Amino acid sequence: MDRYIFIHVPKTAGSSIIKVLEQILGPEAVASRIDAHFDEINIEHYCRHAMIVGHLRYDQLAHFPDRRILTFLRDPVDVVLSKYFFYRHMNSQTADANVPHVRLCKEFSLDEIVEQQDEFKTLFNDAVWRFAAKGRHSYAMSENEALMLACERLSACDFVGIYENLADSIDLMSYTFSWPPIGELPYENVTAKRKSLRDMDSQTLRKLLNANHLDAELYRVGRELFEKRKRAAWTKMILAAVPSGTGSANSMASVSSNSSAIDRNPTHAAEPSITANDAVIIRVRTASRNGDTVRFRTGENCQVNIFVLAHRPVSHAGIVFRIVNKYGQVIYGAFSKYPDEFLSLFPGEVYEFIFRLPLNIAAGEYSFTIDLISGKVGMHSLLHYVNKACPFEISGSPAEHFLGTVNLGAAISMEASSTFAGEYRIGERIDFTQGGNARSYMLAGWSTPEEFACWTDGDTAELLLRLDSLPGQTLELVSTVYPFCPGRELKVAVAINGVSSAEWRFSISGQAQDVRTVIAPEATPGKTLHIQFRFDRSSSPAQLGLSNDTRALSLAFRSMRIQAVGV
Numbered sequence: 001m002d003r004y005i006f007i008h009v010p011k012t013a014g015s016s017i018i019k020v021l022e023q024i025l026g027p028e029a030v031a032s033r034i035d036a037h038f039d040e041i042n043i044e045h046y047c048r049h050a051m052i053v054g055h056l057r058y059d060q061l062a063h064f065p066d067r068r069i070l071t072f073l074r075d076p077v078d079v080v081l082s083k084y085f086f087y088r089h090m091n092s093q094t095a096d097a098n099v100p101h102v103r104l105c106k107e108f109s110l111d112e113i114v115e116q117q118d119e120f121k122t123l124f125n126d127a128v129w130r131f132a133a134k135g136r137h138s139y140a141m142s143e144n145e146a147l148m149l150a151c152e153r154l155s156a157c158d159f160v161g162i163y164e165n166l167a168d169s170i171d172l173m174s175y176t177f178s179w180p181p182i183g184e185l186p187y188e189n190v191t192a193k194r195k196s197l198r199d200m201d202s203q204t205l206r207k208l209l210n211a212n213h214l215d216a217e218l219y220r221v222g223r224e225l226f227e228k229r230k231r232a233a234w235t236k237m238i239l240a241a242v243p244s245g246t247g248s249a250n251s252m253a254s255v256s257s258n259s260s261a262i263d264r265n266p267t268h269a270a271e272p273s274i275t276a277n278d279a280v281i282i283r284v285r286t287a288s289r290n291g292d293t294v295r296f297r298t299g300e301n302c303q304v305n306i307f308v309l310a311h312r313p314v315s316h317a318g319i320v321f322r323i324v325n326k327y328g329q330v331i332y333g334a335f336s337k338y339p340d341e342f343l344s345l346f347p348g349e350v351y352e353f354i355f356r357l358p359l360n361i362a363a364g365e366y367s368f369t370i371d372l373i374s375g376k377v378g379m380h381s382l383l384h385y386v387n388k389a390c391p392f393e394i395s396g397s398p399a400e401h402f403l404g405t406v407n408l409g410a411a412i413s414m415e416a417s418s419t420f421a422g423e424y425r426i427g428e429r430i431d432f433t434q435g436g437n438a439r440s441y442m443l444a445g446w447s448t449p450e451e452f453a454c455w456t457d458g459d460t461a462e463l464l465l466r467l468d469s470l471p472g473q474t475l476e477l478v479s480t481v482y483p484f485c486p487g488r489e490l491k492v493a494v495a496i497n498g499v500s501s502a503e504w505r506f507s508i509s510g511q512a513q514d515v516r517t518v519i520a521p522e523a524t525p526g527k528t529l530h531i532q533f534r535f536d537r538s539s540s541p542a543q544l545g546l547s548n549d550t551r552a553l554s555l556a557f558r559s560m561r562i563q564a565v566g567v
Contacts, residue, residue: 002177005064006053007071008033009127011082012163014053016185017072020170021051024179057133058153069156070173073127073222074163076215077208077313083123084110114207125214147214151221160225164522168230175233205313209344213315217375220278220314224381277498279314279345279383281372282443282464282530283307284390294392296359304390306353308372309464309530310345311498314383317343319353320371323361324388330369331361336412348497348526350421350464356411363396421466421528426475430560438557441465445533453482453556460534461555465562467527474565475524477501477517477531482556485509486544490554491536498530499523512558518565529562 006021008014022030031046034054043063046052052064061069087105090097097103101122105113117124131150132141141149154160159176161169167185174181209216285292287303296302306319319336336353345351368389373380422440424430432438432454439449445461446454483490483506492504494517502517519529538552 001050003067004051004177005056005061005067005069006051007056007058007061007069007130007157008053009071009073009079009130010055011079011086012072012074013166014072016166017161017170018053020182020185021053023182024174025051056130058131059133059135068158068177070159070161070177071154071157072161072163072169073219075312076125076127076212076219077205078163079126079215080123080208080212081110084113111204111207114204114211117211124211128214128218131218143214147217150214150218154218154222155225160222160229162223162226165226169226172226172230172233175237176229205346206344209313209315209346213344216313216315217381220374220381220383223278277384277495278312279308279310279317279372279374280498280530281306281370281384281386281389282309282350282462284368284370284386286390286392294390296392296394298359298361298363298394298396300359302357302359302392304355304357304368306355306370308345308351308353309528310347310349310351311530312347314345314374316375316380317345317351317383318373318380320373321353321355322369324367324369326365331366332357334412346526348528350528354413359394361394363394365391365393367391421464423468424465424529424562425468426471427561427563432557432559438463438560447551450556453558455484455551455556456533456535456538456554457551459538459552460532462533463529463531463560465529465531467529467562470527471524471564474521475519475562476565477519477560477562479515479517479560480512480558481515482512482558483509484539484553484555486539486546492555493534493536495532495534496520496523496529506555519562 006014006017008017018030018033029050031049031052034041034046034052034056038056038060047064052067061067084105087102090102090106105123108116113123128146128150131153132146134141159173161173163169170185171181173179283305284307285305286294286296287305288296288300304321306321308317308319310317320333321336322333323331325331334355334357336355343351368386370386370389371382372384374383375381424441430436430438430441432449434449434451436449436454438454441463443462443464445456445458447457448454477494477496485506486509488507490506492506493500494502494504496517496519499520499522501520501523504515504517506513533555535554538554540552541547541549
């Protein structure tokens with residue numbers, strides 16, 4: 001029989017998870033929780049149980065060998081908020097009320113705590129130091145050493161769950177350990193009287209993220225592990241359910257490439273993101289000194305603007321930027337990050353990375369490959385990438401001779417872009433017809449508005465809106481659309497700020513339909529809404545022999561409104 005140990009990182013739904021473990025394994029199989037005073041526990045007594053749980057350091061696992069390890073992580077900024085308000089409102093009569101960090105949380109404001117973070121090590125980067133622990137002197141190691149060791153040990157865990165995806169995490173945990181599934185999730189020890197992320201001002205969030213930059217990186221690694229393992233499990237189950245002879249793993253897992261022409265859709269990204277959409281590249285554009293263009297002469301100065309939208313907090317963000325020729329060969333590369341230079345991203349904010357360089361390269365067709373990364377140099381994680389971004393053309397040199405593929409060094413700058421998203425008043429009608437206001441919110445994936453509507457063009461279409469105020473209640477997206485799905489069903493996956501929100505299905509082509517999608521509260525941490533529509537397959541009328549129209553059509557949007565549910 002397998003034996004287990006649960007590293008309970010504080011404020012990651014541990015009490016609820018322990019209830020789940022008791023439901024699955026039986027209360028007698030789960031040992032009482034190990035909290036403080038590890039040196040005083042009876043190790044032999046705990047070893048009798050199938051499941052050991054507690055606020056354990058990784059080095060303490062050596063006392064319980066040959067056990068499968070499970071743990072859960074949570075957005076580190078949210079962890080600090082939960083801890084702070086939990087301690088601040090703790091009953092003064094409880095035994096822990098006089099513990100130094102509890103007493104200080106009662107006395108000081110959150111901003112004061114952040115300013116004195118060195119005095120409150122138990123509040124900040126707790127997960128990294130817990131996983132990197134080497135006895136009581138763990139804090140003596142460097143931050144880089146601690147982070148690398150913590151990531152290595154986290155990756156060695158048999159299961160890593162994510163608080164923000166609790167239901168999926170519990171299901172994946174049951175699958176991983178061949179346990180029976182559970183029904184309704186219990187919610188235990190929820191911190192009352194606390195502020196949420198959406199209630200915090202951006203300056204405080206920035207301070208909290210910077211103070212927790214180590215845990216932010218470990219959390220990202222944990223999310224990558226979770227998403228990778230979840231997809232592998234789901235794929236395995238799907239393949240097991242598919243009758244033999246109906247397809248192969250290769251055919252199911254293939255991703256089509258749909259690169260755009262020079263003058264069409266220069267921001268189209270054919271590749272999927274790597275992680276769970278913590279931040280995404282939403283637009284790439286090029287300009288000369290005369291304005292936006294995709295045509296240059298050899299030696300002409302070029303400015304490349306890369307816009308990034310954060311769905312969740314990201315620390316140490318940067319861009320890897322490459323020029324690629326039509327054969328896929330890298331001509332030049334640049335890196336926006338230096339050892340002591342980084343940019344923190346905050347949910348709902350748009351950021352602009354600017355590269356300025358002379359195009360000292362020969363005539364031909366080129367494009368950009370762009371990686372959005374996080375983490376300190378040498379330990380970074382890939383968040384999102386775009387291949388064949390913003391294709392451009394170089395027509396030749398104005399001089400008889402030129403110095404080719406030299407002196408390409410880029411001047412680089414990074415800044416918040418507060419005016420990028422179009423302002424939107426909740427309840428206002430967005431008009432997609434010719435002369436309507438939808439253009440203010442469109443990113444990639446749209447054709448030119450027509451008299452009756454505006455068609456999507458490609459496998460995805462995106463909108464970006466900035467609400468005039470924070471929503472005080474649950475919102476819904478109400479759209480009027482015309483599907484293009486002759487002879488087949490059209491499926492549309494809808495994601496809002498990286499959160500999967502709905503799947504629309506259409507079987508009648510050309511008929512106006514109204515669709516409603518409730519926007520989950522966790523999808524609106526701030527005022528910015530990034531709405532993504534992903535189509536299972538787009539068709540051109542020309543391919544189907546219906547007309548000469550070569551656009552890849554899926555939906556024609558006539559109107560849209562974001563309003564309170566029930567209006």
